[in-house]
Amino acid sequence: MLWPAVDECLVSTADRGRLEADAAKLAPVPRVALEIRLGERDHGVDLHQLFTAWDADAGNLKRALHSADQAAVRDSAIGRFLAAWADDADGLRTSIETIYLEWDRPGDGAAPGAPAIFLPVQRRVDQAGVADQRHRILEYIERHGLGGPEGGRLISTIFHSIPETLSISFIGLMAGRADAVRINLRQIRPDDLAGVLARIEWPGDVAIATDHFRRLVERTGQVGVALDYAPHLLGTIGYEALLDGLPEIEPRWGGLFDELKETGLCAPQKAAALLAAGVFRYPEDPEQLWPTAWMAATAMSPERFTPWLEQRVSHAKVSISAAGVASAKAYLSAQHFWSRGGRDSPPLHRASHGGEDLDAARDRAGRFLLAHRSQDDLWRDFQIVNGMSDEWVTAFIGCALAGGGGRVSCDILRQTATALVRRQRADGGWGYNAHSPADADSTAWALEFLGMISWAGPEAEAGLAFLRSHLLPDGGFATYRAETKVRFGDGRLHVDDRGWRGSHLCVAANAARLLEGTLSDLLVSSQAAEGCWNAYWWRRDAFATAMAVEALPPDADRSRRSAVAWARAQQTPSVFDRAWLARILLHGDPDDQIRAQSLARELARQQREDGGWDASAEMLFPDPSTDRREPDAATCPDHRRLFTAASVMMALDHVLRAGGPHDVS
Numbered sequence: 001m002l003w004p005a006v007d008e009c010l011v012s013t014a015d016r017g018r019l020e021a022d023a024a025k026l027a028p029v030p031r032v033a034l035e036i037r038l039g040e041r042d043h044g045v046d047l048h049q050l051f052t053a054w055d056a057d058a059g060n061l062k063r064a065l066h067s068a069d070q071a072a073v074r075d076s077a078i079g080r081f082l083a084a085w086a087d088d089a090d091g092l093r094t095s096i097e098t099i100y101l102e103w104d105r106p107g108d109g110a111a112p113g114a115p116a117i118f119l120p121v122q123r124r125v126d127q128a129g130v131a132d133q134r135h136r137i138l139e140y141i142e143r144h145g146l147g148g149p150e151g152g153r154l155i156s157t158i159f160h161s162i163p164e165t166l167s168i169s170f171i172g173l174m175a176g177r178a179d180a181v182r183i184n185l186r187q188i189r190p191d192d193l194a195g196v197l198a199r200i201e202w203p204g205d206v207a208i209a210t211d212h213f214r215r216l217v218e219r220t221g222q223v224g225v226a227l228d229y230a231p232h233l234l235g236t237i238g239y240e241a242l243l244d245g246l247p248e249i250e251p252r253w254g255g256l257f258d259e260l261k262e263t264g265l266c267a268p269q270k271a272a273a274l275l276a277a278g279v280f281r282y283p284e285d286p287e288q289l290w291p292t293a294w295m296a297a298t299a300m301s302p303e304r305f306t307p308w309l310e311q312r313v314s315h316a317k318v319s320i321s322a323a324g325v326a327s328a329k330a331y332l333s334a335q336h337f338w339s340r341g342g343r344d345s346p347p348l349h350r351a352s353h354g355g356e357d358l359d360a361a362r363d364r365a366g367r368f369l370l371a372h373r374s375q376d377d378l379w380r381d382f383q384i385v386n387g388m389s390d391e392w393v394t395a396f397i398g399c400a401l402a403g404g405g406g407r408v409s410c411d412i413l414r415q416t417a418t419a420l421v422r423r424q425r426a427d428g429g430w431g432y433n434a435h436s437p438a439d440a441d442s443t444a445w446a447l448e449f450l451g452m453i454s455w456a457g458p459e460a461e462a463g464l465a466f467l468r469s470h471l472l473p474d475g476g477f478a479t480y481r482a483e484t485k486v487r488f489g490d491g492r493l494h495v496d497d498r499g500w501r502g503s504h505l506c507v508a509a510n511a512a513r514l515l516e517g518t519l520s521d522l523l524v525s526s527q528a529a530e531g532c533w534n535a536y537w538w539r540r541d542a543f544a545t546a547m548a549v550e551a552l553p554p555d556a557d558r559s560r561r562s563a564v565a566w567a568r569a570q571q572t573p574s575v576f577d578r579a580w581l582a583r584i585l586l587h588g589d590p591d592d593q594i595r596a597q598s599l600a601r602e603l604a605r606q607q608r609e610d611g612g613w614d615a616s617a618e619m620l621f622p623d624p625s626t627d628r629r630e631p632d633a634a635t636c637p638d639h640r641r642l643f644t645a646a647s648v649m650m651a652l653d654h655v656l657r658a659g660g661p662h663d664v665s
Helices: 011-025 055-065 068-073 079-084 087-094 130-143 153-160 190-199 207-219 251-261 268-275 292-300 357-371 392-403 412-425 440-452 459-468 505-514 521-528 540-551 557-568 577-586 590-605 642-658
Strands: 029-035 045-052 098-103 115-121 167-174 180-186 225-229 233-242 280-281 305-320 326-340 381-384 385-391 616-621 636-637
Touching: 011 045, 045 055, 055 068, 055 079, 068 079, 079 087, 079 115, 087 130, 098 167, 098 357, 115 180, 130 153, 130 167, 153 167, 153 180, 153 577, 180 305, 190 207, 207 225, 207 233, 207 251, 207 305, 251 268, 251 305, 268 326, 280 540, 292 305, 357 590, 357 642, 381 642, 385 392, 385 636, 392 412, 392 440, 392 642, 440 459, 440 505, 505 521, 505 540, 540 557, 540 577, 557 577, 557 590, 577 590, 577 642, 590 642
Parallel strands: none
Antiparallel strands: 029 045, 029 326, 045 098, 098 115, 115 167, 167 180, 180 225, 225 233, 233 305, 280 305, 305 326, 381 385, 616 636
16 A cells, blocks of 8 residues: 555665565554665665554454464563553553554564564653653563563663653663663753753763754754663664654645755655655545455444545654764654544543642643643644644744743743744744744734733834734735735745735734724724624634723723623533633623633633643634635644643633632632
């Protein structure tokens, strides 16, 4: 299934035959990756496989371990561990939800031996109980004899040498490399890497290592650091740069491979082939091979359950030797997915935290957001044709954190502001992301955030001038001004984009707070008869209405009362809408304020284990030629759940600060 989209320069004919023979011996779990060397003269491909805690994966793994092909693995420490994991012995599979196996191909052409195994240590959102999490993994490793006779002692020493402030994403136990151990660290900022390496006494060239790291973070925003011990810390260091989505909707892939080509780490033909290798396959596609078992499962499933195979580059890795010599690899992954009602399969943990303490819920939301900050100090959410948003989303989340009860450090807020200021355009504005033109809405959120932290500098004045340039002659307010060139991900200008340049009340309501009454008449005159303000960029109107209510002039009591009445009448809204409705109700009478508290407590009860909420911020991607909201416009949810979490965090903060008859303290 994979080969038609994989160029010969990436995987040779000989390697294809070998990989097919090796893969045929594995458990039939359709989540594999090919580790491809990127240098002009670098060849050879290694095979990886991912197992999740789903029962189907465990059953397939158990059957494979009992086959004759897996006798050598079955009798090894890794084989015994895998069998115990598949059986969920002592809650092993319940505790360890994902396992990666990696088969390094021996240089002499022999068949691969026992695989390396990579186990998760800390989740991204885990910021407490770090010592317990490390001890839990260490206990499993010692109990099952992973890492050789001295494995437990070595790993214990490693864990104690790495400060608890550093998040360990995975630990790798590499039996084929004399029981070497790999530690993967996440969320290290470029400015902090040199200090981290000095603290753990890394023996390599720090200047060369930090230079490569900084450039990769600038390209992708998310780079893991891999350290090897055998048994002492080696001078080789690895950087794993990750990006979501296929290159056609994530333009940063092109920038990453440009960087690798410019530094001589990737052959141009391999870069082009990897960028073209991303595909989605469905059972009904013509002239493709879909296994009979998959076809049968598809036929027997409800119609709304859509299966597909996704093939794409998952990440690239740059390794730097102790002597400062760099090389690069890319990982081409292929996974089978099921959609359920149009959504991906749910994560394993969906449990609500179950509390009603608003202050605690707000703090958990803040920790959730901070855990998802990229290493370039930006946040990213909403995947569209131009990639994910970083400038707009970062400004919005910055506002949530700056108002979050003073619990976020000034250093983090200033780092966020500095990252945004670096992105400000020559015209004074900010945009959806670096691949999109500046717009009024993103700029308003950026200015709001800078104002909340009392940022001193000329950026605010330039930004306000940019905002004013979006005022229309008829008194309206546009998202994109007339001279802005609206482009899509492929760089094309859209010929008819008058809809995106029209007056949009959701943007006007946001900018009104910054333009000192300039848009007051527009807000008062444009309120719908039922009391809301109709959004252009959003599926529903609670967000736009809340911002409009908070921007109304003091004498607009009638408009305010009408909006509160509208909010009071809304039924079963989403988490995102409920957060904004609570803010509207705070402007009503004491009974409405009590309703706002009730909504806030309900939101606290719906908070998920990791501190976030279900994604429910439904942004629209309307046809640029359409000047009104389209009922059937493409919906783009906040797939990383960050925009929803920031919205709820702001709502909780507003309710807590409002006090009054519903004070929860």
